[in-house]
Amino acid sequence: MDISIDKDVCIGAGQCALAAPGVFTQDDDGFSEVLPGREDGGGDAMVREAARACPVGAITVSET
């Protein structure tokens, strides 16, 4: 699994970090980022839910 976050699109709503706190966090400006070492999703089934929950579609999840 490969996760990418379009920071130009992210509005810092935080839904991703709420849905999958083991994978997503928010940086000092409130924008989403993937926790270190979790770029592959860490097997967290909530990653796709987090992508769905993002109100602006900033998260792309693809199978590698």
Ligand code: SF4
């Ligand atoms: S849910 Fe979307 S808009 Fe909100 S912080 Fe996460 S990536 Fe950004």
